[in-house]
Amino acid sequence: MSCYHSHKSCLRYILLIAMSLIMSLIALTYFIKPAQQSFSPHSIEISKHHNEKETVSTAGMMIFSFVSSIVFALAYIISSQDKVTAFWGCLLAFIFGFGFDQAVTLLLKVSVGRLRPDFLERCKMNVTAYHEMRAQQIAEFGVETSGYYPCTGDEKAVNEGHMSFPSGHSSTSGFAAWFCVTLCFSRALKITQFLKNEKHQRNRQKxxxxxxxxxxxxxxxxxxxxxxxxxxxxxxxxxxxxxxxxxxxxxxxxxxxxxxxxxxxxxxxxxxxxxxxxxxxxxxxSSSSGSSAPRDRLDIRLITPSVVYVTAVVLSLIPLVLSMWIAATRVSDHWHHPSDCVFGWLIGVVSGLSCFPVLWLYESERKEEKML
CATH class of the missing domain: 1.10.287 (Helix Hairpins)
Structure with missing residues (x-):
């Protein structure tokens, strides 16, 4: 392999890592004060009870995301012939997808500033200021309207109350689930290709x-x-x-x-x-013209593409169902609206599926380098 091709390949990998790190740095916008939305104290959508205890905490969601990704990545690496290439491919794909997911989610959170279902309990609105603003609105417009009423609650809790859309739990768990799906079906595609090659070889021998x-x-x-x-x-x-x-x-x-x-x-x-x-x-x-395989060896003809894809679907359902359950708990805990969880989960889907081209490109380039 020439030095030119080596440097060119390394440069691509460095750019890919830099892009992922930049997306992760954009996620630091979480510490920026989110957009402030006007609200009405009589709105039913933001008057839910505030639950301090979450069904699935942030730590629990992160544990699920990382553990499931590591388990499926290890299975992918172990079942690969070139384990070093598979390891780096999984790592790069995960960094890229996770950075993309977090960047998009947090940028939308601070940009949209949608109020959480329990915002009124977080806000603890100043009653005196509210009555003054209400009287002013009635005098000016004839009716009470929504406004930027001052809050007396904890500043951190109030700022979090403006970050409902999209759901971070839904997007992160959805990304982990679809990252596992990507690994499953990427391996299934390679196994089916191997089975096709073996079938052609057997036909030629016959x-x-x-x-x-x-x-x-x-x-x-x-x-x-x-x-x-x-x-x-x-x-x-x-x-x-x-x-x-x-x-x-x-x-x-x-x-x-x-x-x-x-x-x-x-x-x-x-x-x-x-x-x-x-x-x-x-x-x-007639017995001499037939081909008899040894009985002590596993007949590869028993493994069909249908069996491979059904296995991949069954394995993929485990993280998918868990991620959807995590998203559903955010609605029952009054931390998010249903649309927040749906959109957040869709972000996770896109982020997880974006790992496939990264993994495929890396392994393809490595294969070409070894052929040179």
Whole structure:
């Protein structure tokens, strides 16, 4: 491999890592004060009860995301022939996808500033200021409208109350789940390609065996045909002679007739033996023309593409169901609206699927480098 190709490949990897790190640095916008939205103290959407205790905490969600990703990545690496390439491919894909997911999620959080369902309890609105603003609104507009009412609650809790859209738990757990799905189906694609190659190789071997066997097959068939024809002609000639002798001497020489009948029975027995030999020869030929694999080895023909893809789907359902359950708990805990969780999970889907081209490009370039 030339130095040019080596430096070019390394430069691509460095740029990929830098892009991922930049996206992760953008995630630091979490510490920026989110956009402030006006609200009405009578809104039902933001008047839910605030639950301090979450069903799935941030730490629990991170543990699920990292553990599931590591488990599926280890399975992917172990089942790969080039384990070093598989390791770095999984690492780069995870860094890229995770950075993309966190950057998009937090940028939308601080930009949109949607209020959480329990915002009013977080806000602990200043009642005196509220009545003053309400009187001013009625005097000016004739009705009470939404406004930027001052809050007296904890500043951190109030700022978090403005970061409902999209759900971070949903996007992160969704990314982890779809990262696992990407690894599963990436391995399934390679296994099915391997099975197709093995099938083509077996077909070629069978074709070569049949080509070698066909001449001997014709010879055996021809010899068997001639043998049967000779036997039939012999039987016909013997019966004709026997019938003539019996017709001329049946009354004069009865002993000759008995002797001839004995000879006929012997000829019939020899014909049966000849037919049995023919049948045995045919069976031997048919058994020799077939290919018998050793029974102590696993027959790879039992592993079909359908079995591979069904296995991948079943394994993928485990992290998918868990990630959807985590997203659902954010609604029941009154931390997010349903649309926040749905959109956050879709961000995770896009982030997880974006890992596939990264993994594929890295492994393809490594394969090309080894061929040079």
């Amino acid at each position: 074709l070569s065996q049949v080509t070698e066997i066909i001449p001997s097959n014709q010879d055996v068939s021809t010899s068997l045909f001639h043998l049967q024809d000779a036997n039939e002609k012999g039987q016909h000639e013997q019966r004709r002679v026997i019938d003539a002798s019996v017709a001329s001497d049946i009354e004069a020489n009865s002993s000759v007739a008995i002797e001839v009948s004995n000879e006929c029975s012997l000829n019939c027995n020899s014909t049966k033996d000849t037919n049995n030999d023919i049948n045995q020869s045919t069976e031997c030929f």
